Ligand SMILES: Nc1ncnc2c1ncn2[C@@H]1O[C@H](COP(=O)(O)OP(=O)(O)OP(=O)(O)O)[C@@H](O)[C@H]1O
């Protein structure tokens with residue numbers, strides 16, 4: 001019986017430098033047992049590096065890494081009982097699908113019957129029955145992906161590590177696979193750390209999302225909290241698609257002044273925000289809608305994109321770009337000024353200098 | 359009917375213009391390599407002696423018959439095969455080991471990388487001359503080394519097994535760098551994430567080598583060994599300088615045998631026939647090797 005730890009994987013003040021350049025300043029992060037944690041952030045922010053430090057493929061320059069309460073900072077990768085799915089799959093090219101999946105177990109002397117059982121299960125689960133004797137090079141990207149997952153799966157590790165496993169797949173397969181991975185992880189109850197730069201993937205799969213920027217963790221929260229209560233402007237702009245609109249303005253007597261337009265604050269915001277503070281006013285495209293705390297903005301549409309379920313208006317407002325999502329029946333013509341409703345209860349306000357949400 | 363497609367027209371053009379590309383190269387090959395070969399083949403069926411000059415006379419397969427029935431020929435094949443097999447084996451094992459060490463970035467790897475390659479750039483004649491001094495029965499440092507341990511002077515180059523051993527050592531020393539170079543290139547071309555995956559899966563370094571590195575480099579290994587084998591069969595300068603084929607003909611290799619026939623006896627018909635026998639021997643050894651290699655590859659396929 002595996003002992004259950006509240007914090008299954010813990011990073012304490014872990015940092016990483018390459019040469020003289022510090023790419024990860026000391027970082028703290030704990031991952032609960034059975035949790036699906038997603039690391040997300042723009043390219044080059046240190047997600048892969050963090051994951052590789054957990055795996056032991058990269059030495060931490062400072063700090064401690066604990067797995068199940070054991071300090072593994074100086075352990076070899078093999079001693080950490082993690083299994084990893086690499087961005088480019090990293091399958092053994094000269095081995096068949098079956099051999100790829102069973103290789104580690106064969107090396108570690110797992111009993112033949114047990115191997116057959118586990119490999120059989122994995123193959124059935126991942127729908128690889130027709131390919132077991134094929135070499136990776138004669139598989140499609142999605143099939144290779146599944147083999148890589150199968151290989152990670154059968155070892156029954158303590159922790160799954162995924163490094164952008166879906167980035168090479170087409171959009172449709174990516175959507176399918178992310179559901180499959182999520183279901184699989186939940187079924188097995190194995191702790192998982194998943195790296196992606198796709199915020200959609202992060203939102204749909206994660207129990208908790210870690211948003212990183214330049215090696216620094218900006219926010220760790222459940223997807224919905226990230227969406228509703230982003231801690232700063234960076235997180236707000238990173239989470240949600242299309243991205244949140246930001247406009248410079250200032251608070252004046254229960255309203256936000258944006259150039260020569262004014263929108264009325266919701267009562268809570270009006271009570272919270274002092275007059276005359278300069279703010280960055282943030283509103284998501286999908287929150288241009290009718291509601292109890294409604295206000296209005298007029299803008300000049302440049303491009304109108306009917307997407308079926310809704311229509312996107314890319315326009316300009318007081319010289320700033322703005323994206324608005326409206327109902328498909330909304331009457332709008334390019335270059336003809338129009339007025340859209342705003343749900344002010346969904347508005348966000350950020351400090352213009354620090355970017356912190358007010 | 360559909361009109362002729364544009365792509366088809368282009369294709370026809372290309373097919374027509376192929377002659378323009380093929381023929382010059384083909385003719386060059388024909389003149390430069392095929393003509394001498396055919397000429398040599400004709401000569402091999404004749405009895406020609408340059409000194410003293412004897413007019414060419416067609417003798418059919420007599421030259422070949424004489425070669426095949428001579429013990430000296432079979433002796434030279436055995437000698438060549440022994441030198442080639444042992445030295446190529448050593449070159450491969452040592453070369454691969456060195457390449458692995460260099461690949462794993464030991465301290466000062468870039469220095470070693472240069473130093474290890476030096477022997478390859480020396481002319482075999484120079485290497486043989488150096489070796490001749492090193493293994494000199496009285497003055498050579500190798501002999502000194504042995505006498506420290508109380509051994510009498512050893513005449514390395516006049517006792518057949520020792521002479522062959524020296525030839526093997528010299529060949530290995532000179533050509534291991536070639537193996538290092540190619541195997542290192544092969545190692546560096548391998549995808550690193552595959553090995554990282556194995557490390558995460560707790561595969562020991564030996565098993566990683568046996569199950570991943572080695573099979574992935576197998577095709578390269580086969581090619582490297584093949585090249586070294588073919589090249590090894592051509593060994594002549596080293597033997598010529600070190601032992602001259604002696605004592606007697608006990609270290610005479612195939613090419614040296616041909617050389618002696620051609621440039622000591624000036625027996626051109628015989629020499630040409632020998633060259634063709636050499637070709638046949640290399641083809642036989644090469645085919646046997648490739649067939650064996652194929653079986654090993656199939657086990658991994
Ligand atoms: N071996 C290395 N040597 C030097 N710098 C490195 C090395 N590996 C990564 N870096 C740097 O560390 C930073 C973080 O890299 P990392 O690969 O972790 O980014 P990432 O978040 O995974 O990005 P992506 O989404 O593009 O994969 C980058 O600025 C990168 O240039």
Ligand SMILES: [Mg+2]
Pocket residue numbers: 047048049164
């Ligand atoms: Mg990455």
